[in-house]
Amino acid sequence: MRYRNTWVVAVVKGTQQVAANVMQLQIEPETGTEKFTVGSHIDVSVLIDDIPEIRSYSLIGSYEPNAPYTIAVKRLASSRGGSKYMWNLQQGSRIKISQPSNHFELGFGAPEYVLIAGGIGITPILGMAQQLADRPDKKLRMLYLGQSKEEMPFIETLQELLGDRLILHFSDDEGFYDTSKLLDLANAQTQVYLCGPIGLMNAVRKTWEGSAFEPTNLRYETFGASGLFAPQKFTVSLPRFKKEIVVSENQTLLNALEEADIDVMSDCKKGECGLCQVDILAYSGAIDHRDFFFSEAEKGENKKMCACVSRVANGNITIDTAYRGN
Numbered sequence: 001m002r003y004r005n006t007w008v009v010a011v012v013k014g015t016q017q018v019a020a021n022v023m024q025l026q027i028e029p030e031t032g033t034e035k036f037t038v039g040s041h042i043d044v045s046v047l048i049d050d051i052p053e054i055r056s057y058s059l060i061g062s063y064e065p066n067a068p069y070t071i072a073v074k075r076l077a078s079s080r081g082g083s084k085y086m087w088n089l090q091q092g093s094r095i096k097i098s099q100p101s102n103h104f105e106l107g108f109g110a111p112e113y114v115l116i117a118g119g120i121g122i123t124p125i126l127g128m129a130q131q132l133a134d135r136p137d138k139k140l141r142m143l144y145l146g147q148s149k150e151e152m153p154f155i156e157t158l159q160e161l162l163g164d165r166l167i168l169h170f171s172d173d174e175g176f177y178d179t180s181k182l183l184d185l186a187n188a189q190t191q192v193y194l195c196g197p198i199g200l201m202n203a204v205r206k207t208w209e210g211s212a213f214e215p216t217n218l219r220y221e222t223f224g225a226s227g228l229f230a231p232q233k234f235t236v237s238l239p240r241f242k243k244e245i246v247v248s249e250n251q252t253l254l255n256a257l258e259e260a261d262i263d264v265m266s267d268c269k270k271g272e273c274g275l276c277q278v279d280i281l282a283y284s285g286a287i288d289h290r291d292f293f294f295s296e297a298e299k300g301e302n303k304k305m306c307a308c309v310s311r312v313a314n315g316n317i318t319i320d321t322a323y324r325g326n
């Protein structure tokens with residue numbers, strides 16, 4: 001279930017562009033920083049069209065007493081505005097942030113690790129690499145993928161830290177990474193920690209699902225709901241409610257259902273818990289499944305979708321909601 005945030009006022013102590021579209025920010029709460037473990041994130045209250053919304057940002061590196069939190073934000077071209085708000089912050093800006101929390105905890109029980117970061121997914125992974133790099137009892141390999149060197153922050157830090165244990169892959173030069181190569185890096189004892197864009201995460205998940213390795217040894221965190229298509233407007237028919245609603249580019253299906261007073265249970269709103277799933281009765285175009293709840297086979301059947309993140313591209317849809325109310 002969702003945890004309750006405690007909000008504090010924080011001051012931006014510094015900003016620095018660390019890659020083509022990535023801004024690093026140093027943030028200090030007025031009440032002081034709290035201890036955190038690697039993989040943690042903070043929530044930030046951002047203003048989008050003057051309306052407060054929440055965006056999450058992973059904490060970079062490990063906790064150091066009296067040092068501000070460090071985050072890095074990727075500027076997104078197709079976006080509702082959270083990253084733009086973060087990019088407009090300057091030294092001295094005051095914002096509201098939550099205490100750190102961790103849904104992507106690094107376990108230290110395995111003898112071997114493969115860390116996989118795609119693009120801005122490096123932010124939680126960097127601290128994990130730092131924690132594991134010098135431990136003689138752990139074998140570590142790291143795969144860092146991105147479009148090009150210019151787009152990828154912290155490459156030099158990682159090269160210094162890991163040497164030839166770091167594998168870099170630039171898709172502009174080399175095309176998409178062949179995830180079947182991952183299986184050569186792993187064995188039954190290897191734990192994999194993964195964070196990156198949906199295409200990479202789906203490919204790694206599919207490779208891992210098709211291997212003999214334990215599903216629980218692949219651990220990942222999703223950053224949001226980027227799909228295979230840019231968000232588009234679509235129409236939703238709900239025969240049982242005798243309603244037809246329109247989901248705009250800037251809305252989720254879940255938001256549009258709630259606005260139309262149609263009850264849908266939901267929790268994580270990141271496509272992970274599956275609580276908001278709805279039945280697909282008919283559709284045209286393509287279902288852009290943006291969740292990490294359904295398996296690839298279930299997504300292929302197109303019988304259900306997560307209303308919090310998944311959308312329709314180039315078409316419309318007829319659905320029934322799982323929650324029947326009274």
Ligand SMILES: Cc1cc2nc3c(=O)[nH]c(=O)nc-3n(C[C@H](O)[C@H](O)[C@H](O)COP(=O)(O)OP(=O)(O)OC[C@H]3O[C@@H](n4cnc5c(N)ncnc54)[C@H](O)[C@@H]3O)c2cc1C
Binds near residue numbers: 123124
């Ligand atoms: C635990 C966690 C940690 C994170 N850490 C980082 C981090 O370290 N650095 C970082 O840059 N980001 C991080 N994020 C992502 C961050 O919280 C924001 O989602 C990101 O900055 C984009 O916000 P936005 O408002 O600009 O974009 P959004 O509008 O939220 O867009 C994000 C993606 O969703 C798509 N989208 C847009 N509108 C819709 C819609 N209506 N329905 C569905 N999809 C839509 C867009 O195409 C885009 O690809 C993290 C997220 C989580 C959950």
